[in-house]
Amino acid sequence: MADEGDLVNDGWLGAVGRDGAQRPVGLLLTLSEADTIRRLELPVHTMLPVVLRQLLLPVVLDALGLPRTRQEWSERFHRGHFTNDERERLAHYLGPRYGDRFRLFDAERPFAQVAGLEALSGETKTAAQLVPSVASGNNVPLFSTLSEADELLLAPGDAALWLLHTHCWDTASIKTGAVGDPQANKGKTTGNPTGPLGQMGVVVPTGQTLYETLLLNTPIWPDGLEPGDRPQWAWDERPAGLGCKSPSEVAWSQRPVTGLLDLLTFQARRIRLITCETEQGLRVHRAIVSAGDRLTQTSEVEPHTAWQYTAKPKKGQSHRRPRRHASGRAAWQGLGTLLAMALPEQSDGPYTSLLLRQIGDLQVGRVLSEQYPLGVETSGLEYGTQSAVVENAIGDELPLPVMALLAQDDWLRVALLECVAQADQVARALDGLNNDLRRAAGGDPLPRDKGSRPSMQFLHTLDGTMRRLLTGLRTVDADDEELLERAQLAWEQSVQINADREANLLLTAAPPRAVVGRTVRNGDKEFVYRSGKAIGIYRTRLADILPRAAEEHRAKCEETAAV
Known part of the structure; x- marks a missing residue:
């Protein structure tokens, strides 16, 4: 860059084209050729x-x-690109009108x-x-x-x-x-x-x-x-x-x-x-x-955040406040917030961003295709010690079916949120199995805020499956119930396979004394913990959480028995 650091013309941004090639561009070129740029390469x-x-x-x-x-x-x-007239107006804006105000090292007015x-x-x-x-x-x-x-x-x-x-x-x-x-x-x-x-x-x-x-x-x-x-x-x-x-x-x-x-x-x-x-x-x-x-407060026209709505806020507080991303969770685990299209006026709850609501409205008006490959990038910083230090950076990107953003037709949104809820419930069931096996072996359950939980590894293994599901459901039609049902069955079967893999690892790691187990007294009640009982409870929970996979398994067993 020149000594004044000309942000308008000097190549300081990395632009990745549709062919995957990267080239340096300035601000003016970035905008005038935005239709040829797939994304910006940022640190x-x-x-x-x-x-x-x-x-x-x-x-x-x-x-x-x-x-x-x-x-x-x-x-x-x-149109897919800026018109010649729009490019001229951008060039004038970044040239005669304000070009001298985009110089990083200008002596009088540095950008x-x-x-x-x-x-x-x-x-x-x-x-x-x-x-x-x-x-x-x-x-x-x-x-x-x-x-x-x-x-x-x-x-x-x-x-x-x-x-x-x-x-x-x-x-x-x-x-x-x-x-x-x-x-x-x-x-x-x-x-x-x-x-x-x-x-x-x-x-x-x-x-x-x-x-x-x-x-x-x-x-x-x-x-x-x-x-x-x-x-x-x-x-x-x-x-x-x-x-x-x-x-x-x-x-x-x-x-x-x-x-x-x-x-x-x-x-x-x-x-x-x-x-x-x-x-x-x-x-x-x-x-x-x-x-x-x-x-003084986050503006309600803020376009880039989802909201937490409080029906009865404390005195002097707003009904809405920005929601933060949870550290250690993939973006798809927060779909309940991203797809919360209706304002929960009578109760507390999440409310999605202004821009995602707008995209849903545009789909209603047939402005956006039902199969449009929408993506969502989430980002945040986790601060510590009075927010004076940065402890963690949060960042993820997610394919999102536009049909799931329809406020008045929630069939796809309900299906997606069911899949997310199933992953969460199975993760809890795995943690419950782990705790029961620890009790059966003579130990104590893991404290809530300590230790490595099997649920974390399990949810990580589901990440690719969920992203493939979201990508595939971009093309589903409102009247294609059979395709959606097949997709949900495939999802449940994948969840079952990954959960059983984690459960088998837990059983393999349990010591022999967990088979005999132990009895724990709590007040007037006695609780018996054994590895066999623990895995039985876990499988019952799994069948309740994943009914399609359980029914498919049951049907195959009956078919095999009949033969």
């Missing part, structure tokens, strides 16, 4: 929503406007930074504080190859990605007090929340090309964008009197968002990248990260 799973929200979507929405009707959205989507930002202490820190997987301060990952004493040199393109990542996902640790920040105290700022995305489980619908992904992440608003709503690079065009601080200045404010563009490009930190010359060219080696704007 971590949490980076996709960052690039979409902080760059691609706001540029497209501000330059071309929001679709106001399903018909307008449909015309854009089925997503504060020019001349200085720490009250006069010190700077290593660029590692921008990258959660590298040791910095209290954030010391277990497998980091660098210590805080090592110098991390970031190429300009990588620095741009991690700069935006910090705005979205930064920890809630103490931030450097900045010169000119009236809220800094004793050289630091405390009480910082995590970045906005760190407070939710992010859900991003994806298509066959980057162009389709952009449309799938574009909400349809009849009234268009809010008057005065501007992205961070056009903050000076906002109307006066809104009481918000400019993201290009040191001072910050606690506030709600004022529109979709403001939400997508929210500047949760005040940052300055510091460069040095190396044999490889210009590199970012130091940075200052200080406090930035704070959201």
Whole structure:
């Protein structure tokens, strides 16, 4: 990249084409040729929503406007690419209009930074504080190859990605007090929340090309964008009197968002990248990260999260709050949330994201084909110790049948949720078998929060099967009940095979004394635990959970006996 770090024209993003070949592209080429790009090659799973929200979507929405009707959205989507007129408007937006505001190292207005930002202490820190997987301060990952004493040199393109990542996902640790920040105290700022995305489980619908992904992440608003709503690079065009601080200045404010563009490009930190010359060219080696704007609450127009609805919230709290992803669980295990199309107004429960509800509505109107190969990417960070460190990154991608998003016709959704529930119930049955075998051998059940459970290995073995099921059900028709029934039978048989494999491993590992077992007294009652009794209880549970597989097995046994 050039010395100013031109994000518009320099090749700093890795684009993977339909043929699988990767090439470097700048922001303008990424958008104008979005129909030829299958996906972006990004360093971590949490980076996709960052690039979409902080760059691609706001540029497209501000330059071309929001679709106001399903018909307008449909015309854009089925065209499959930007028109020549739209490409010219994007080129003008990223050229004469705002091109000079996308320069990473501009002296007066560096992109997503504060020019001349200085720490009250006069010190700077290593660029590692921008990258959660590298040791910095209290954030010391277990497998980091660098210590805080090592110098991390970031190429300009990588620095741009991690700069935006910090705005979205930064920890809630103490931030450097900045010169000119009236809220800094004793050289630091405390009480910082995590970045906005760190407070939710992010859900991003994806298509066959980057162009389709952009449309799938574009909400349809009849009234268009809010008057005065501007992205961070056009903050000076906002109307006066809104009481918000400019993201290009040191001072910050606690506030709600004022529109979709403001939400997508929210500047949760005040940052300055510091460069040095190396044999490889210009590199970012130091940075200052200080406090930035704070959201008073997650906006209800937030498009990239599912919600937890509370019918009777506490005083001062909203009915809806963002749902986080559970660590250690595959995305398909959370289908109950992704497919929760109806708002549970009379009770507590999940409610899917705005964009997935919109996709369901588009399918109702025949805008999207029933067989459209929709994908969903989920991402999140798990924080620890007052959210000051990153403990785990969560990321997954999932094929999702569009038919399952229909609010008024839930036959496919019910079938999918039954499959997920069966996996969960069988996993619990395996844990129950393990605990009974431990009791029979003279031990105690595993504590809830300790030890390796057979259910974890079992659910992992089902991962590929569930993804194949979801991919196959993309093409099922509403009137093809026989195909759906066969798919559910095949699923149950696969679950049975994998569960029996885990159960046999548990029985093999049980010591001989588990056959004799033992009697445990609890109050006035006695409980007998033996391996034979334990496996009998397990098989009875399995037959109840997997009725199709049990019936098929029973029919085959009767047929064999008859012969």
